[in-house]
Amino acid sequence: MAEVVHKTIPLALPLPWQEDLWQGFIERIDQGRLAHGLMLTGSAGIGIERLGMALAQRLLCTAELSKYACGSCKGCQLMVAGNHPDFSVLEPAEEGKAILIPAVRALMDKLSKTAQQGGWKVVLISPAENMNNNAANALLKSLEEPQAKTLWILLSYRPSLVSATIRSRCQVQNLPLPDTATATRWLAEVSGDQERAQQTLEIAGGRPLLALEYLQGDSLESRHSFETLIDRVRQGDMSPLDAAQQCQKLGSDQMLDWFMNYLHRLATGELQNNPNPALFDFSDKLRKARGWVLSGSNINGQLLWEELFMDWLQVFRQRR
Ligand SMILES: [Zn+2]
Structure with a gap:
């Protein structure tokens, strides 16, 4: 049995170019209209992971009426410490490898127990295209029989590789490339490199997080x-x-x-x-x-x- 490793997670906030989308999510949460399966798609390097994490953290935050996760309640503290019992991540054991059926079964087992903090349960699958056929089929059942206050967030850089049945069970939200002005401003601020921000963003094909990697590495x-x-x-x-x-x-x-x-x-x-x-x-x-x-x-x-x-x-x- 593999040892459980708790990774600490920084408090995630949506990126500036995701604000409109974020506002829409918050409204749907408040009105109880959030789909139980949400698939966020887009190029690598534009922050779909960040949006997924921000949403997970916001749902597991127990502070009342906050637009973002508060960062200080018990739910937020558990998230940041990397051991919130109602948050699960399904990802390949190694980057680029497939997500296999034993991992899905272990997740189902965990989910069959009630939410321990009495609120939401959130599952993040990243990236969804890495699930092999068996894993995807095993997961399908859960997506078809929604449980109250359980949100599945699927991230995908190549949604065409995700089985059509899985996609049809999710609300698919495609994130386009951010507008250049917003992305350049963000990049200059985060990297502290005003001079090279614009050029590097261009080299990175308009993908600001990739550009940041270029600037920092x-x-x-x-x-x-x-x-x-x-x-x-x-x-x-x-x-x-x-x-x-x-x-x-x-x-x-x-x-x-x-x-x-x-x-x-x-x-x-x-x-x-x-x-x-x-x-x-x-x-x-x-x-x-x-x-x-x-x-x-x-x-x-x-x-x-x-x-x-x-x-x-x-x-x-x-x-x-
Ligand atoms: Zn909180």
Whole structure:
């Protein structure tokens, strides 16, 4: 039996670009109209996890009439300490792995006992697309037979991979990319980096939490090194084989994102008036490669990158 580890959780508040949605949730809670299954969908890096946690904490907060979780009542203290008995998280044992049926069964067992604090029970599933078929089927029964004051929050970055039956039992709320002004303001404030906020947000494809990761970590530097590789291969300065070897040090799906972003900038910038049709074919190849990597198939990274870089070289060779 695995040891139960309590992780402390910071008090979560919705992000500035989620305020309208938040207000809607609060109204529905107050009016007792909240769906019992809620699926929050959107790109990674825009904060759907944050919204899910904020909602869980707000429901388990016992303070009267507060818009956000108060942070000081017993419910909030239990949440922040990471051991609220009426809050459960269903997630893969390891990032990127599947959520399996034993985990769902353990959760059902826990839920069959009444809410220990006499209020809401909240289950957060993250990400929902990681449930395998058996796990999803086991869960379906609970979604079909709603229990009073129990909220299921399902997070999904790729909702098309969640079974249609599960989706149909939930109220699906898609979160779009935040507007640039709000996101830039937030990023500058949180990172304390006024100068690079806007540019980094752009590099992160408008996803502010990803941009924050770039600003706080060494990702920006890694990305710069990666783009240097792309340039060198393109100019015939480095062989696809050597470039592929360099790539082994970085995580593939992130680099594929960077590569696509680079193509986009190339097509809308430097090559705007001189389009290169081979670029579109190459972009398709990148998308396919990304699909393989995300599907969790066992991929030989060296081979994948060698092939991609050889194709990349061809994109510019064909023009001469
Ligand atoms: Zn509270």
